[in-house]
Amino acid sequence: MWSFTWVWQLAVMLTRFRMCVWMGLCWAGVHGLSAQDSSQVQYRYPDGTISSEGQLLNGLPEGYWVSYFPDGTRKSEGNWRQGQLEGEWVFYDEKGRVQTTLFYASGLKDGIETQWDTTGIRLRTLPWVQDTLQGWEEGYDADGVIRSRIPWSGGEKEGVALDYAVEEGKQGRILRRRGFREDLLRWVEEVNRLDDQNRKTGKWMTFWPNGQVRQEGLYERGLEEGVFKYFSRRGDLERTVTFHRGEEVEDAPEAVVLDLRKAFHPNGEVSREGPWREDTPMGTHRFFDEEGHLVEVKVFRFGVLQTSGMLDSMGRRSGPWTEFWPDGTPKAVGSYLEGKRDGDWQFYARDGRLEQEGGFRMDLWHGRWTWYHPNGQVHRDERYRKGREDGDFLELGAAGDTLAMGSYERGRKVGPWVEHVRDDRREGVYLDGDLDGRWIHTDGEGRIRFEGAYVAGIPTGEHTTFWPTGRRASVGSYRGGLRDGIWRYFDENGVVQLIRQYKAGRIVKVNGAKTDR
Numbered sequence: 309m310w311s312f313t314w315v316w317q318l319a320v321m322l323t324r325f326r327m328c329v330w331m332g333l334c335w336a337g338v339h340g341l342s343a344q345d346s347s348q349v350q351y352r353y354p355d356g357t358i359s360s361e362g363q364l365l366n367g368l369p370e371g372y373w374v375s376y377f378p379d380g381t382r383k384s385e386g387n388w389r390q391g392q393l394e395g396e397w398v399f400y401d402e403k404g405r406v407q408t409t410l411f412y413a414s415g416l417k418d419g420i421e422t423q424w425d426t427t428g429i430r431l432r433t434l435p436w437v438q439d440t441l442q443g444w445e446e447g448y449d450a451d452g453v454i455r456s457r458i459p460w461s462g463g464e465k466e467g468v469a470l471d472y473a474v475e476e477g478k479q480g481r482i483l484r485r486r487g488f489r490e491d492l493l494r495w496v497e498e499v500n501r502l503d504d505q506n507r508k509t510g511k512w513m514t515f516w517p518n519g520q521v522r523q524e525g526l527y528e529r530g531l532e533e534g535v536f537k538y539f540s541r542r543g544d545l546e547r548t549v550t551f552h553r554g555e556e557v558e559d560a561p562e563a564v565v566l567d568l569r570k571a572f573h574p575n576g577e578v579s580r581e582g583p584w585r586e587d588t589p590m591g592t593h594r595f596f597d598e599e600g601h602l603v604e605v606k607v608f609r610f611g612v613l614q615t616s617g618m619l620d621s622m623g624r625r626s627g628p629w630t631e632f633w634p635d636g637t638p639k640a641v642g643s644y645l646e647g648k649r650d651g652d653w654q655f656y657a658r659d660g661r662l663e664q665e666g667g668f669r670m671d672l673w674h675g676r677w678t679w680y681h682p683n684g685q686v687h688r689d690e691r692y693r694k695g696r697e698d699g700d701f702l703e704l705g706a707a708g709d710t711l712a713m714g715s716y717e718r719g720r721k722v723g724p725w726v727e728h729v730r731d732d733r734r735e736g737v738y739l740d741g742d743l744d745g746r747w748i749h750t751d752g753e754g755r756i757r758f759e760g761a762y763v764a765g766i767p768t769g770e771h772t773t774f775w776p777t778g779r780r781a782s783v784g785s786y787r788g789g790l791r792d793g794i795w796r797y798f799d800e801n802g803v804v805q806l807i808r809q810y811k812a813g814r815i816v817k818v819n820g821a822k823t824d825r
């Protein structure tokens with residue numbers, strides 16, 4: 309725990325309870341109090357050494373304060389204003405070395421927090437806005453060169469983090485991209501790498517100053533190989549070029565040479581702009597009204613409309629959007645918020661019938677989701693929370709028969725479940741995603757075909773299978789998840805056909821004769 313936690317806890321208590329609680333709780337273990345005057349105070353540890361000192365004004369800390377470790381080493385220093393932390397605070401380790409510097413405004417973290425190692429080298433900086441991480445966290449090497457940048461939004465890691473190479477003592481090319489969503493790492497991409505002979509290899513990317521991808525393509529042994537894509541500053545695909553062993557391939561079928569064109573309103577304002585390949589619209593096309601305001605965005609692939617909607621001021625999808633099948637009928641309808649699916653969405657088959665519908669929250673499935681059979685009957689009905697199943701689950705056949713029914717918690721099956729696997733009906737309980745307790749399998753006629761128990765997914769105790777006649781087909785026991793003891797196998801008349809003896813999952817006897825299996 310960093311030493312500035314002490315000061316932060318003090319600020320919270322002061323805000324809530326003013327001076328009486330501050331005196332009673334925040335300085336636990338204080339032995340005595342001496343006053344140089346009516347406002348200058350010192351607080352002490354039980355052995356008499358000073359724990360902190362500063363000024364009180366109307367019973368609240370005011371101005372410059374210092375706290376100390378029991379051995380007298382400085383622990384923290386900074387200013388208070390009307391009982392709240394204010395301005396820059398410095399926190400030290402037990403050897404008096406600067407550990408953290410942090411800015412406050414009206415008792416809230418607000419500004420850049422800087423963390424240092426024991427030799428005084430800056431490790432990283434964190435952006436605080438009113439007690440919430442918001443902006444770019446930056447990590448540094450021993451020479452102060454930025455090696456990594458991580459985006460924060462609303463106190464969570466959100467967006468694409470970047471790791472850099474250091475080239476000639478300066479920040480160099482991006483080496484790794486990491487995607488975060490809701491504070492969780494979702495994907496990692498290695499880029500701009502060199503092989504053991506210092507040749508470009510794998511995927512290489514360059515970027516515009518605004519962070520948009522400018523160019524991307526693959527290298528093999530230092531030579532371009534395959535399709536290279538080139539983008540505008542706004543992220544629109546402008547052209548593609550195909551290479552083979554470093555040489556451009558002329559008239560490659562996958563190559564795209566694009567011409568950026570504009571159309572105009574009678575008053576001279578741009579009415580439409582976007583890339584074309586000869587007479588075929590490609591990529592993102594923007595449409596404007598006569599006052600120059602963006603009113604619609606359409607995305608084409610080889611002349612076929614893929615999707616349409618609007619963008620926000622940062623070029624991210626926003627508001628209602630529609631995705632289309634090649635014949636122009638809707639494929640999906642829903643809304644975006646800050647470039648991510650958010651709210652209710654509907655998905656349609658090529659013939660126009662509704663296939664599924666449900667909600668998103670920040671690009672993750674959230675809320676109720678329903679799937680439909682071609683006849684319009686419900687196929688599946690389930691609940692999600694932040695991308696994982698959470699709540700009741702029901703799956704039905706086209707005739708309305710139950711195929712599966714149960715519940716999820718945090719993406720794992722829990723509680724009683726009924727499942728149909730081929731012709732078997734399986735019924736039992738799940739515990740945190742694992743079979744637990746007694747499970748019974750029955751056939752289409754309701755006859756028991758299997759019966760056995762589990763503990764957290766591990767088979768235990770006696771397990772029995774049955775013939776359709778109801779007679780036993782096999783019976784034996786598990787111990788510690790492994791077959792153990794005598795297992796008997798019967799024919800349909802109930803006559804024993806085979807006896808195996810197991811020890812810790814290994815067969816030691818067959819029909820009474822020892823075996824080395």
